[in-house]
Amino acid sequence: MRRRHDRTTSARNEAALRRLAIIGAQLAGDRRDGAPAAPLEMDEGRGVPRPPPDAGTHLGPSAPPQPARLGGVHDRLPMSVQSRLGGAGLTAHHVVVVVAVIAVFVALGAWWFIASRPSDVSPMSTVETHGSRSPGPSAPSASPSDSAAPPTSGKVVVDVTGKVRDPGIVSLREGSRVADAIEAAGGPAHRRVDLSTVNLARVLVDGEQIVVGLPAVAGATPPVEGAPTTPGGPPTTVVDLNTATLEQLDTLPGVGPVTGQSILDWRTEHGQFTSVDELLEVDGIGEVTLEELRDLVTV
Numbered sequence: 001m002r003r004r005h006d007r008t009t010s011a012r013n014e015a016a017l018r019r020l021a022i023i024g025a026q027l028a029g030d031r032r033d034g035a036p037a038a039p040l041e042m043d044e045g046r047g048v049p050r051p052p053p054d055a056g057t058h059l060g061p062s063a064p065p066q067p068a069r070l071g072g073v074h075d076r077l078p079m080s081v082q083s084r085l086g087g088a089g090l091t092a093h094h095v096v097v098v099v100a101v102i103a104v105f106v107a108l109g110a111w112w113f114i115a116s117r118p119s120d121v122s123p124m125s126t127v128e129t130h131g132s133r134s135p136g137p138s139a140p141s142a143s144p145s146d147s148a149a150p151p152t153s154g155k156v157v158v159d160v161t162g163k164v165r166d167p168g169i170v171s172l173r174e175g176s177r178v179a180d181a182i183e184a185a186g187g188p189a190h191r192r193v194d195l196s197t198v199n200l201a202r203v204l205v206d207g208e209q210i211v212v213g214l215p216a217v218a219g220a221t222p223p224v225e226g227a228p229t230t231p232g233g234p235p236t237t238v239v240d241l242n243t244a245t246l247e248q249l250d251t252l253p254g255v256g257p258v259t260g261q262s263i264l265d266w267r268t269e270h271g272q273f274t275s276v277d278e279l280l281e282v283d284g285i286g287e288v289t290l291e292e293l294r295d296l297v298t299v
Contacts, residue, residue, distance in 0.1 A: 158208050161210070161212070161238065162240070163212050166185050167240065176203070177202065181204055182198075182212055197211070197212075211238040238295075239252060241276070241298070249263055255285075259283075262284055262285075263282050263285075273299040
């Protein structure tokens with residue numbers, strides 16, 4: 001009994017090994033050819049699977065094998081896709097063609113999208129272009145102090161009158177004194193001229209009149225440059241009878257346009273006045289008027 005049991009077990013093992021070998025061979029052939037594995041037929045007597053019949057004898061003409069690359073693409077597809085492609089009669093070659101066409105359309109669409117976009121000008125190039133231009137010479141800006149300051153000639157012009165050798169207009173450099181103006185007018189007419197009526201150390205003001213050797217009018221101050229005289233009012237400075245105009249004579253008290261013209265006519269006829277008392281020879285001037293004019297006029 002024991003020997004019969006051992007023989008039965010050994011026979012079963014051999015049958016199982018043969019069955020495994022046949023299954024492995026079928027799987028290897030399916031992987032190479034891509035054809036479905038043929039069903040195994042079991043030996044009725046021993047329960048051992050029969051080897052599949054020769055494909056060239058019992059099976060119909062097999063499909064031509066696909067190229068290696070196309071088969072690789074087909075194998076990478078999901079099983080559901082493979083089954084649908086097989087049901088529709090599509091092969092891996094068809095799949096590759098469809099994928100290539102789709103890729104071409106995608107590439108053309110991307111190129112058209114990029115080409116249709118407007119090109120943006122880089123602001124950096126614009127900035128560099130403007131920065132490369134060298135600025136031209138800028139016009140010098142005039143400072144407010146330069147435009148507001150009046151031009152100075154460095155000189156002053158004054159009128160020196162009274163008891164001097166050469167009365168008249170003298171031009172001196174700026175900063176000169178009254179003494180310089182009297183010296184420019186020839187100096188005092190004689191040694192007895194009283195110079196105490198003027199401040200010899202005072203700085204000259206452009207356009208003023210300096211009266212030498214005559215008493216100054218009470219309360220009179222040196223004229224300010226550009227200050228107009230009041231017509232009809234008392235003169236602010238002593239009037240020289242030998243150089244005065246009709247307008248200047250008209251400012252003297254008791255002297256109107258008629259009397260002023262008479263003084264000019266007397267001066268034209270007799271030359272210069274040598275003394276203030278000679279005003280008595282002018283028509284319209286008497287002792288009272290002379291006393292009023294004595295401190296306001298000079299010769």
